[in-house]
Amino acid sequence: MLVIVGAFLFTPTAxxxxxxxxxxxxxxxxxxxxALAFLVSAMYSIIYLKKQNxxxxxxxxxxxxxxxxxxxxxxxxxxxxxKAIWHSYWNWDPRETSIFILLLIYAAYFALRSAVDDNEQKxxxxxxxxxxxxxxxxxxxxxxxxxxxxxxxxxxxxTEGKINMNSKMLVVFLGSLTGFTFLYYWILKLKIGSYQxxxxxxxxxxxx
Amino acid sequence: xxxxxxxxxxxxxxxxIVFKNINFExxxxxxxxxxxxxxxxxxxxxxxxxxxxxxxSGSVEFTAxxxxxxxxxxxxxxxxxxxxxxxxxxxxxxxxxxxxxRMRGITPDKEKIRTFMDKLGLRGRELDDVRSYSSGMMQRLxxxxxxxxxxEVFIVDxxxxxxxxxxxxxxxxxxxxxxxxxxxxxxxxxxxESRFGEQIINLTSE
Amino acid sequence: xxxxxLTLLQNSVFIFIKDVRLEFRTRYAVNAMILFAITTLTAIxxxxxxxxxxxxxxSSLLWILLFFSSMxxxxxxxxxxxxxxxxxxxxxxxxxxPIFLGKWLFNVVLILCLEIIIVPLFFILLNASVQGMxxxxxxxxxxSIGLATVSTVIAAIISQASVKGALFAVLAFPISLxxxxxxxxxxxxxxxxxxxxxxxxxxxxxxxxxxxxxxVSLLVFEFIWKK
Numbered sequence: 001m002l003v004i005v006g007a008f009l010f011t012p013t014a015x016x017x018x019x020x021x022x023x024x025x026x027x028x029x030x031x032x033x034x035a036l037a038f039l040v041s042a043m044y045s046i047i048y049l050k051k052q053n054x055x056x057x058x059x060x061x062x063x064x065x066x067x068x069x070x071x072x073x074x075x076x077x078x079x080x081x082x083k084a085i086w087h088s089y090w091n092w093d094p095r096e097t098s099i100f101i102l103l104l105i106y107a108a109y110f111a112l113r114s115a116v117d118d119n120e121q122k123x124x125x126x127x128x129x130x131x132x133x134x135x136x137x138x139x140x141x142x143x144x145x146x147x148x149x150x151x152x153x154x155x156x157x158x159t160e161g162k163i164n165m166n167s168k169m170l171v172v173f174l175g176s177l178t179g180f181t182f183l184y185y186w187i188l189k190l191k192i193g194s195y196q197x198x199x200x201x202x203x204x205x206x207x208x
Numbered sequence: 209x210x211x212x213x214x215x216x217x218x219x220x221x222x223x224x225i226v227f228k229n230i231n232f233e234x235x236x237x238x239x240x241x242x243x244x245x246x247x248x249x250x251x252x253x254x255x256x257x258x259x260x261x262x263x264x265s266g267s268v269e270f271t272a273x274x275x276x277x278x279x280x281x282x283x284x285x286x287x288x289x290x291x292x293x294x295x296x297x298x299x300x301x302x303x304x305x306x307x308x309x310r311m312r313g314i315t316p317d318k319e320k321i322r323t324f325m326d327k328l329g330l331r332g333r334e335l336d337d338v339r340s341y342s343s344g345m346m347q348r349l350x351x352x353x354x355x356x357x358x359x360e361v362f363i364v365d366x367x368x369x370x371x372x373x374x375x376x377x378x379x380x381x382x383x384x385x386x387x388x389x390x391x392x393x394x395x396x397x398x399x400x401e402s403r404f405g406e407q408i409i410n411l412t413s414e
Numbered sequence: 415x416x417x418x419x420l421t422l423l424q425n426s427v428f429i430f431i432k433d434v435r436l437e438f439r440t441r442y443a444v445n446a447m448i449l450f451a452i453t454t455l456t457a458i459x460x461x462x463x464x465x466x467x468x469x470x471x472x473s474s475l476l477w478i479l480l481f482f483s484s485m486x487x488x489x490x491x492x493x494x495x496x497x498x499x500x501x502x503x504x505x506x507x508x509x510x511x512p513i514f515l516g517k518w519l520f521n522v523v524l525i526l527c528l529e530i531i532i533v534p535l536f537f538i539l540l541n542a543s544v545q546g547m548x549x550x551x552x553x554x555x556x557x558s559i560g561l562a563t564v565s566t567v568i569a570a571i572i573s574q575a576s577v578k579g580a581l582f583a584v585l586a587f588p589i590s591l592x593x594x595x596x597x598x599x600x601x602x603x604x605x606x607x608x609x610x611x612x613x614x615x616x617x618x619x620x621x622x623x624x625x626x627x628x629x630v631s632l633l634v635f636e637f638i639w640k641k
Contacts, residue, residue: 049637105588112585115575119222120264121641125571128634132567132589135630139592139623146599146616202223260502261641280509288506294499296432298439310428311507313421 023081025173029180030074031095034102037067037184042134045127057123060130061113062191066184068106074099094145101140105133209273210285210360211235212257212391216266219252226252227411230266234407236360239392241405248411250395251290254365257393258288270361284312287354289347290365297339301325301349304338305356312357324352328378343370351382362386363393367401422511429508429516433491434523442494443524447487451532454479459539472542473602477594479536480561483528485583488565491517492573501573510639514566514632521562521569529558545607553604553613556620557597563624564589567631570638589627596620 041063048056078096079089090096112129116122217230226249232240242250255261257268259279270277272285295304302321309316325334328348333341341349347370354362367383368376383404386392394404402408437443458475467475495501504513533554537543544550568586572578600616603609 101588101591108585108588111581112571112575115572115577115581117222117576121574124637125574128637129571129585131634132627132630135626136589136592136623139619139626143592143595143619146595255502258506260505283507283509286506292499293503293506295503296436296500297498298436299432303435307428307432308507311425311512 023077023084025176027074027077027081028173029177030070030077031099032177033180033184034067034071034074034099036181037063037070038102038105038134038137040188041067042130045130045134048123048127049131054119054123057127058192058195059188060123060127062188062195064106064109064130065191066187068103068110070184071099071103071106075103097144098140101144109133209236210282210391211271212361213269213271214257214266215269217253217256217263217268218265219249219256219261220264230409232407232409234361234391234393236391237388238407239387239394239405240407240409241402242393242395242409242411243397243399243402244411246397250411251292251365253409253411254288254290254363254393254395255292258286258363284314284357285360286363287357287359287361288363288365289350289354289367290363291369292365293350293354295338295346295349295353298337300335300337301330301341301352302334304349305334305353308353309356314357321352321356324356328352329375344372344375347371348375348378351379355382359390361391361393363395365395367394367396367404368398422509423515425508425512426515426519429504429512430519433517433520436494437520437524443487443490444527446490447483447524447528448531450486451479451483451528452535454482455532455536455539462540464541466541469542469602469605470598472540472605473598475540476533476536476601477557477598479532480525480529480558481587481590481594482583483532484525484561484565485586488521488524488562489569489572489578489582491520491566492569493578496573505639510636511632513639514570514635517570518563518566518628518631521566522559525558525562526555529554542605544605546604546610546613549610549613549617550601550604552617553597553600553620556617556624557593557600560593560597560620560624560627561590563628563631564593567627567635567638570635574638592623593620596623 041060044056044060044063048060075096078099082091082096083089109126109129113122113126116125212234214230214232218228219226230253234240242253244250252261256263259268259282270279270282270285272282277285295301296307299307305321306316321334322331325331328351330345330348330352333345338346338349354364364383367379371379383392383394387404387406392404394401396402458479492501495504564586568582568589572581572585575581596616596619600613600620603613603616
């Protein structure tokens with residue numbers, strides 16, 4: 001597992017047209033994982049509310065933790081790329097705005113969790129928020145590109161996408177995307193494992 | 209005819225176990241006293257029985273005429289008096305009682321309200337804002353609120369808190385009557401009040 | 415089946431009336447909201463001076479004002495029950511749906527009442543006017559009901575947490591974004607006075623989001639309310 005993940009992480013450094021474009025291999029998968037983690041978190045939130053078993057809350061919050069980290073990474077790498085291409089760190093263009101909103105949602109989720117002491121309540125309320133936030137996402141996708149309607153249109157990242165990715169780039173890109181997905185899944189399982197281990201240890205200590 | 213059964217009720221908050229495996233069965237004419245020192249979980253158990261909190265495991269079953277009822281069907285069958293059941297301070301006693309009656313699907317009856325207010329020693333105070341009540345009067349008013357709809361299951365957490373001797377006597381009379389005619393559950397610190405339950409659950413063990 | 419629905423609606427109305435009565439006696443939320451809105455409006459108007467603003471700015475300022483006015487008072491309806499320890503009393507006599515509906519209605523009425531006062535004042539102080547009045551009204555009402563809906567469900571969540579004040583805005587903002595963006599754009603178009611078809615897009619977006627968020631909130635409220 002480790003080897004596969006490592007291999008995929010190293011390929012991004014191998015190829016690429018134009019130095020700055022290489023960050024694409026890192027930045028887009030980060031954003032992808034950020035969104036995937038949110039979806040997974042919302043799913044487990046729904047399951048938690050149905051089944052009322054704390055294990056699902058563990059999945060939901062762990063996924064959210066990873067998601068948050070990747071969102072921060074995506075924001076930073078996106079910003080660096082923006083500086084390289086458009087010479088400014090932040091433009092409020094639709095993609096940047098979307099990732100920032102995702103960051104806000106994650107931050108709100110964790111703010112809520114830290115404001116509740118009782119584990120059951122914490123799990124229940126954050127599951128609810130996760131679902132509400134998730135429902136908002138399709139509308140944000142539709143509506144966010146409209147923020148700057150009245151201002152001058154910024155060059156969107158889409159214009160980059162229109163440049164034909166030749167097959168080499170495409171392979172590396174997809175490889176990176178897959179690698180990141182595996183990385184996410186791997187970290188998630190690690191997290192769950194460590195939480196469960198901690199739980200077992202605590203119980204043993206409690207018995208002594 | 210309401211019956212109330214508790215199966216293996218357990219409750220824990222985070223890692224702290226409050227109680228485990230509580231079982232009991234109640235029907236008309238039976239009663240239960242829940243005893244234990246402060247913090248032993250009496251209030252938690254009461255809240256679970258009344259449907260305010262869910263148990264960590266186990267269940268409480270209400271049956272009316274052999275048909276299982278969910279909590280949202282039995283609002284008019286339960287009456288609860290406890291320190292955490294407050295009334296709306298900025299409304300009058302009358303307005304509070306009308307609101308609760310309507311929500312329970314009962315047409316408010318002026319005469320009945322007056323009778324109950326009298327019985328609890330609150331004659332003439334219907335129109336006063338609840339915030340003008342002393343704590344003893346408030347406790348009495350809580351009894352009016354909980355009994356007005358003549359519930360099948362009457363639950364009291366700390367029956368005589370804030371009450372003087374006269375008030376306590378009124379309450380004891382009410383509890384005796386409830387014990388005979390309905391289902392009564394009493395949670396109390398006072399040892400002598402445990403006589404109101406023919407079954408007793410003591411939460412201090414463990 | 416129909417009688418159950420009727421009871422639910424009736425109970426919602428009872429709760430709404432109870433809350434309105436309480437609000438009349440204490441006037442806590444109303445005062446907070448109006449004072450906040452007027453203070454903010456004064457600050458805006460004063461600091462901008464007699465400048466003629468472009469429609470986008472006017473529209474954005476209006477909705478920022480409305481959003482933060484909501485944040486200052488729409489959580490009161492749940493927080494008050496917790497603080498006065500009447501929420502268990504309420505749990506004892508009602509299921510979650512009438513509670514949500516009754517309090518939602520309260521928040522909708524509250525924000526609409528605020529707007530009757532603040533919106534005209536806003537346009538007077540900022541020296542602006544609306545060309546397409548009917549679009550403006552539709553956007554205003556849909557957007558307000560949207561804000562009220564989001565505020566109601568988030569208020570229910572935070573009333574059970576600590577540190578209620580800051581948390582309310584933090585949680586509500588991302589969820590309010592679709593409403594804010596569509597409303598700001600729709601209002602801007604109504605100020606400019608043309609472009610009916612474009613504003614229809616935003617009105618549709620507002621309406622569909624409102625329906626979705628209301629339904630989800632209603633479904634999910636049970637999990638917030640039942641402990």
